[in-house]
Amino acid sequence: METRSNFQELPSEPHGIFWEENFITAEHEQHLISIFTNELEWPDRPGRVSLHYGYSFDYKTFGIDPEIPYKEFPSWLKPLIPTTEDRAPDQVCLQYYPPGAGIPPHVDAHKPYDQLYALSLGAPAMMVFRQGDRRIEVDLSPRSMMKMSGDSRLHWTHGIRKRKNDTLPDGTVRPRGKRWSITYRWLRDGECECGNLELCDTAQRRNGIEKEKRSLKALENAALKESVV
Ligand SMILES: O=C(O)CCC(=O)C(=O)O
Numbered sequence: 001m002e003t004r005s006n007f008q009e010l011p012s013e014p015h016g017i018f019w020e021e022n023f024i025t026a027e028h029e030q031h032l033i034s035i036f037t038n039e040l041e042w043p044d045r046p047g048r049v050s051l052h053y054g055y056s057f058d059y060k061t062f063g064i065d066p067e068i069p070y071k072e073f074p075s076w077l078k079p080l081i082p083t084t085e086d087r088a089p090d091q092v093c094l095q096y097y098p099p100g101a102g103i104p105p106h107v108d109a110h111k112p113y114d115q116l117y118a119l120s121l122g123a124p125a126m127m128v129f130r131q132g133d134r135r136i137e138v139d140l141s142p143r144s145m146m147k148m149s150g151d152s153r154l155h156w157t158h159g160i161r162k163r164k165n166d167t168l169p170d171g172t173v174r175p176r177g178k179r180w181s182i183t184y185r186w187l188r189d190g191e192c193e194c195g196n197l198e199l200c201d202t203a204q205r206r207n208g209i210e211k212e213k214r215s216l217k218a219l220e221n222a223a224l225k226e227s228v229v
């Protein structure tokens, strides 16, 4: 696979956001938008809608849906696959955000996936990264490719507010328009070891198991005492 990398880490927190401006040309973007609007069949419902390629995302388990067969990448998608990882992504999701739509603050599940990339197309939107009371806004400019890794991926949530306008740092009020994003996910090798009990599904599961073990131990001890008495 040919590699090309113009990714630069953003100087601000959260750490681990790598950015490539103009991942594709404006003409290429227009061509894609015309495919998205004229050739693809979208779920018929208001708000944000998604189409999946490769393995499908399971919104119940936040992992790969074992029931849905692997879907080959369509020809328009192939040139948009990041070449900076050692293999192609396992799961790709195309999302359409009608003007004003958003995505609630979340952290993409740690258990199934490792790094995450997102290509923005169409109108810009502000993404908000949160950690505790801290909020950092990152402007998702069209044609930019973002890689979320490290802290930004594991220890901060991200989301896009559901609203008709974004207010830029200089006070400009920018109306939201139609936006598409393509997110790319790679299955994780082994387990996530970040240990973040608030945001990591693996750490939470382990903690649950430990708690269960602890209560089993307590029961065993109680039983032992009873049998001694
Ligand atoms: O639309 C985007 O740029 C990001 C979407 C997102 O956070 C997700 O699909 O997990």
Ligand SMILES: [Fe+2]
Pocket (backbone or CB within 6 Å): 106, 107, 108, 158
């Ligand atoms: Fe996400």
